[in-house]
Amino acid sequence: MDSKTRHILDLSRRGLLRGAVGMAALAVLAPAPRGARAQSGHQGYPFALGVASGEPAPDGFVIWTRLAPDPLAADGGMAPLPVPVAWEVAEDPGFTRVAAQGTAAARPELGHSVHVEVAGLAPARPYFYRFRLGAEASRVGRARTSPAPGTRPARLRFAFAGCQHYEQGLFTAWDRIADEPDLDFVFHYGDYIYEQRGRMPGQPGWGTRVRPHIGGETVSLADYRQRYAQYRIDPALQAAHAAHPFLPSYDDHEVENNWAGAHSEKDGGARHPVAVPPEVFALRKAAAFQAWYEHMPVRRTALPRGADIIxxxxxxxxxxxxxxxxxxxxxxxxxxxxxxxxxxxxxxxxxxxxxxxxxxxxxxxxxxxxxxxxxxxxxxxxxxxxxxxxxxxxxxxxxxxxxxxxxxxxxxxxxxxxxxxxxxxxxxxxxxxxxxxxxxxxxxxxxxxxxxxxxxxxxxxxxxxxxxxxxxxxxxxxxxxxxxxxxxxxxxxxxxxxxxxxxxxxxxxxxxxxxxxxxxxxxxxxxxxxxxxx
CATH class of the missing domain: 3.60.21.70 (Alkaline phosphatase D (PhoD))
Structure with a gap:
């Protein structure tokens, strides 16, 4: 890992201290001793991509993480083996009143992502959650169940946002969203990542350039995983995910600019004279949808089947x-x-x-x-x-x-x-x-x-x-x-x-x-x- 990447990850770790989930939660965020980290079998902090919750229901929600001790490396620095990850959901940020707990498998086929569909909770109230791998603990996230069916709550408060080109600006908006009080959810309408290649200063391309994408245009599953990891290590984005449950969707840039159905933007026209056939574009869609699923707190009903996803x-x-x-x-x-x-x-x-x-x-x-x-x-x-x-x-x-x-x-x-x-x-x-x-x-x-x-x-x-x-x-x-x-x-x-x-x-x-x-x-x-x- 080069010095620049290490600096980014250090900033990401410091960003874990934002989000104000209480002093008891802060104790969980302290780095584990080197000996404990060695016992976990991984070099590096496994929860460097943060945590997230989503899909609130009256009795539960989804909690998410992805193991990636070296986020920008191939497979996040993980060996191609399934890894058991412990999880806990509590009524308080100090985890003195645990409401649900268990173990989930982080599978290499899904980039060592973890999607836990928590159930059996009380409606219309906040909960706190975290993951553990050996002696390592993730940051603490806050989730919320939705109201019971048939009841009419006094209010619903939510945010909606999207279009977050990494090169063109800082994610200050996500810092501000993390600080928004009492959000029931955040709807992300899409363009969570942008697929374009990284540009050097002075190179032609769309828009300003504040910080660089790593790598070329995303085409393969490895490309998309690396691009999501680069976005996910941003401290402001991590803080927003930890603070509120998300309802994520996708638009075009999670796959390719202006794609439509089975059709690539590269359709053989004047701007893209070499056309991409639908059967070839389907391979790119399959990689993009899998990476989207791997990085979003969504239910298993959204697990893609090749180039198809519901x-x-x-x-x-x-x-x-x-x-x-x-x-x-x-x-x-x-x-x-x-x-x-x-x-x-x-x-x-x-x-x-x-x-x-x-x-x-x-x-x-x-x-x-x-x-x-x-x-x-x-x-x-x-x-x-x-x-x-x-x-x-x-x-x-x-x-x-x-x-x-x-x-x-x-x-x-x-x-x-x-x-x-x-x-x-x-x-x-x-x-x-x-x-x-x-x-x-x-x-x-x-x-x-x-x-x-x-x-x-x-x-x-x-x-x-x-x-x-x-x-x-x-x-x-x-x-x-x-x-x-x-x-x-x-x-x-x-x-x-x-x-x-x-x-x-x-x-x-x-x-x-x-x-x-x-x-x-x-x-x-x-x-x-x-x-x-x-």
Missing amino acids: AYRRLDFGTLARVNVLDTRQFRDDQPCGDRSGAACAEVSRPDAQMLGPTQEAWLLGGMANSPARWNLLAQQVPMMRRLLRGDGIAVDKWDGYPAARQRLLDGIAERRTPNPVVLSGDVHVALAATLGREPDAMDSRAVAVEFTATSVSSGGDGAVMTPAGEDALWRNPHMALYHAQRGYCVSEATPDRMVTEYVALPFVTREGAPRETAAKLVVENGRAAIGLG
Whole structure:
């Protein structure tokens, strides 16, 4: 291990002390003696990638870690053997009241990742968890169970964020999210990693460069594992995962920029003249999906089968909120118009266009028809709102490129009279808010839903409050209530009467210490698909 990598890992270890889980928990984080470390059979701290929880249910959640004593080395520095890892869940950070415990196998076939589906816990309360390997202990994480079925909690508080290009900015937003109080979950809408090769200063490429990716473009499973490890050793990201349960999804960069269904971005067009056949691209998807699963706190139902994965799912938080986590990449058609944004080509008008695919679309509308929830969230990736660009063009990689699929969904919501549908999205590296009319192209269409789009954590580097593109967007899209181009994330709080969404902005991400600022607070009242000021 070179000195630079060792320095990064040292910073990661110091970052374990953040997150404030109590003085009793801090004792667990102290480095083990050298003798104890030797007895564990591994050189290096095995929990260097941190811990995470996710998928809250009324009786439990998933807890995650991955053994990687040398995170950036092949296989994380682990031998190709299964390793038993002990785990504990307690009611207190000092682990004096243990609620569940056991042993799980960290298997080499899954990169020595551990996914424990904890059950048998009490609803609507926080818990603390940790892992042990020999004399080594992980940091302490905090998880939370969801409310019991049929109950209506007084509130639901959650954050949503994504688009975290490692090269283009620091993960200060994750530090700020770690400090957010009382979050029931964090929805990560995708672009957890970026697949592009590392660039040296002065090399051509997209965006700023604050710190380098290691290695080339990710193609193999080993490539993706190393890229996730590089992101996961970031102290701010580790702190956020340890502080709150996550609901992770993926967008394009977990695999390849602008991939769609079976189709690579490299389709033989002018930008990529050497096409990648679908059967070859499936090999890359299989590697990418396996690495995503290995590094996310998700249930075994998301374990990929080669190039196929079922990552869409539904979680209820009592009768206050239903969260539909969607997949807008795997089942969509290839982008129309050769994936070139601008004036809509004839292909955009296809009546059978698919964004979610028939099975996921039917599943979603079925859940919207019988939902007992006051708020029905569509947690997905790319903006659903109608978004005219300069020259009245459209971005064909978003829902604008699939208007027939969007129309079926909006019609289904309206016909089923789904209570308070709220769309959460990201991808475009700016903060947006808009109402969604049942007929998006009609200026006077009745709104049936609202959409909140979070900006990026770091992608794009330092941003601006307003840009010429933003001024143009607000002028061309009167249904749009907000445009803000700094980095950050969103925090929403839902009660039976209203949902308030705060747009948190960071004035810079190319250096440390950016303060938490409020760009806007927007309100949706129960029963009204309209956006007001908070």
